[in-house]
Amino acid sequence: MVGSSSNLTKLHVGELRVGMYVAKLDRDWLDTPFIMQGFLLEDTEDIDIVSEYCEYVWVDTAPHKASPYSSGVGTATSAPRSRFQPHVDxxxxxxxxxxxxxxxxxxxxxxxxxxxxxxxxxxxxxxxxxxxxxxxxxxxxxxxxxxxxxxxxxxxxxxxxxxxxxxxxxxxxxxxxxxxxxxxxxxxxxxxxxxxxxxxxxxxxxxxxxxxxxxxxxxxxxxxxxxxxxxxxxxxxxxxxxxxxxxxxxxxxxxxxxxxxxxxxxxxxxxxxxxxxxxxxxxxxxxxxxxxxxxxxxxxxxxxxxxxxxxxxxxxxxxGLYPPGSLVELYTGEVGIVLESNQTFRHLPRIILLLDEQKNKRAKEKIVDLIQVESGDLPRRFLIKQVWRDGSFGIVLREYQKRGLVLKH
Incomplete structure (x- = not known):
């Protein structure tokens, strides 16, 4: 729960530190992928994610207790390691x-x-x-x-x-x-x-x-x-x-x-x-x-x-924010389907682009690993802007699966 307005301090994202509680953004929560409207910054990775979507935020200076199941920014960026590890592609x-x-x-x-x-x-x-x-x-x-x-x-x-x-x-x-x-x-x-x-x-x-x-x-x-x-x-x-x-x-x-x-x-x-x-x-x-x-x-x-x-x-x-099979639009305007989650950076999945910037069908489908945004190999405009319902833009997941979308790449 957000504290009173007297407890809120506006900060540039460059001033954020681990342990701060983000209570308000410089944009509507619905314009971001953050599920939890208010969250504790538990590590530097959380700060990096907020920085990718905001310029300023308001932090609540009142004490907040983190949930034992808290995941920082609420994006499921770092799910706990299971006793079972994936061992096939x-x-x-x-x-x-x-x-x-x-x-x-x-x-x-x-x-x-x-x-x-x-x-x-x-x-x-x-x-x-x-x-x-x-x-x-x-x-x-x-x-x-x-x-x-x-x-x-x-x-x-x-x-x-x-x-x-x-x-x-x-x-x-x-x-x-x-x-x-x-x-x-x-x-x-x-x-x-x-x-x-x-x-x-x-x-x-x-x-x-x-x-x-x-x-x-x-x-x-x-x-x-x-x-x-x-x-x-x-x-x-x-x-x-x-x-x-x-x-x-x-x-x-x-x-x-x-x-x-x-x-x-x-x-x-x-x-x-x-x-x-x-x-x-x-x-x-x-x-x-x-x-x-x-x-x-x-x-x-x-x-x-x-x-x-x-x-x-x-x-x-x-x-997580973008489970496999999610239909997503990038800030570039391109549209694709999430193929695989990134277990460390859950907001940066591996996707296949189907539509170009003008929402036209691409001549050739292209697989992009958004982790390259984190490494700097891709610009920030390749971040995911929005999730769409199956069927949006004429993209029906079942039809792509029948055509073997995930099988030929």
């Missing part, structure tokens, strides 16, 4: 993941369709899907996260279930969970919405606002999910709890039981955040997708009330 992993992801999506859709028809949950199939996701994320998280950005509104439920699994495992990896716990967490993510297979399709896909009766039927998916999983032999107990409680809130305003955060399990708190993020960043029949940055800002604002505060901040740090 992202392009190689993407080659393997294209067909594997499609297969996992088909299997997930088939499993959910069978449940809707009254068949039992195929536990072994679900576990195998999760194991494959865990292994890919251990090898290289960006590859699977890139695939999770590719959307098909017609396959929302299956895609959402699989994406929550993928994102939860990637998040759990950053939290330092071991492989066994990652598989448990992934299973919680894959099956969290299984109860929706007991909700009528016309309610799930209704383009307009739900009636009060329809809202009650929709909310009942948590109870249906619990009952379905409780009747499934050898299912992980945590998955039952997550299916039942992932819409509970820290302040006790959630459903179905309206219990406070103290009664919600660790894995369920994780899935609650991931579920909300993936839902917000997907096109639905009743709403347009938000950009990743917009969704993360909403999660940030709801920390401590809807979501576990420390986990929300950590999730923002894990996803």
């Amino acid at each position: 992202v392009k190689e992993e993407q080659r393997k993941m294209v067909n594997a992801f499609r297969a996992a999506r088909r299997e997930t859709k088939g499993m959910l369709d069978n449940i809707r028809l009254g068949e039992a949950i195929n536990t072994e199939q679900a576990k195998e899907t999760v194991r494959e996701c865990v292994q890919s994320i251990i090898r290289h998280p960006d590859a699977l996260l890139w695939m999770a950005r590719i959307r098909d509104e017609r396959e929302y439920t299956a895609e959402h279930s699989l994406n929550v699994c993928i994102l939860a495992v990637a998040f759990g990896k950053q939290l330092g969970l071991d492989e066994q716990d990652l598989e448990k967490l992934g299973l919680c993510g894959l099956l969290h919405d299984v109860g929706k297979m007991r909700v009528p399709v016309d309610i799930l896909d209704k383009p307009g606002e739900l009636t009060e009766k329809e809202k009650r039927m929709m909310k009942a998916h948590t109870v249906h999910g619990r009952n379905l999983l409780m009747s499934t032999p050898s299912i992980y107990a945590g998955a039952i709890d997550t299916a039942y409680s992932h819409h509970e809130r820290m302040d006790g305003t959630g459903y179905p039981r309206k219990i406070p955060g103290s009664g919600v399990s660790f894995f369920t708190r994780i899935i609650a955040i991931v579920d909300a993020y993936d839902a917000m960043t997907a096109d639905r029949c009743y709403s347009r997708a938000k950009t990743s940055t917009e969704a993360l800002k909403i999660i940030y604002e709801a920390r401590g009330t809807h979501f576990d505060e420390q986990l929300a901040l950590k999730f923002i740090q894990t996803i």
Whole structure:
């Protein structure tokens, strides 16, 4: 929270020092990529990032306590080192993941369709899907996260279930969970919405606002999910709890039981955040997708009330400003897609440029590593100016993936 105006001091970015708390910028927060509106400068790297976007800032001289999950400027520039380190090239992993992801999506859709028809949950199939996701994320998280950005509104439920699994495992990896716990967490993510297979399709896909009766039927998916999983032999107990409680809130305003955060399990708190993020960043029949940055800002604002505060901040740090698959515009006017994150400088990813300065399609796609801005090999105008929704400028991520964009470079 920003202190009173009497505590604010205007400084040139050249005067900033580690330990200062930036409370106000020389421009609107929405014109910058900073998710957190107010942040502690924890190291010289944070100062460098602020300097790239601002000339002057106002620092709050009142004491501020850093969150144990703080990431400085809120750009996720320095995610903690995991016990697992990527050991394959992202392009190689993407080659393997294209067909594997499609297969996992088909299997997930088939499993959910069978449940809707009254068949039992195929536990072994679900576990195998999760194991494959865990292994890919251990090898290289960006590859699977890139695939999770590719959307098909017609396959929302299956895609959402699989994406929550993928994102939860990637998040759990950053939290330092071991492989066994990652598989448990992934299973919680894959099956969290299984109860929706007991909700009528016309309610799930209704383009307009739900009636009060329809809202009650929709909310009942948590109870249906619990009952379905409780009747499934050898299912992980945590998955039952997550299916039942992932819409509970820290302040006790959630459903179905309206219990406070103290009664919600660790894995369920994780899935609650991931579920909300993936839902917000997907096109639905009743709403347009938000950009990743917009969704993360909403999660940030709801920390401590809807979501576990420390986990929300950590999730923002894990996803970063520009996750793989983000459609971005540079200050040059050029437009491209993020291919790979930079684990040290998360605001300087590796991108492929598709449109030139006038927003015309380039004769030849060009890969640019924005870390060259940090080294001085590229001018500052190559910084990212804005994130756009998938489909902007006629760029549809799914179509580029089908054409093998990530496979031929």
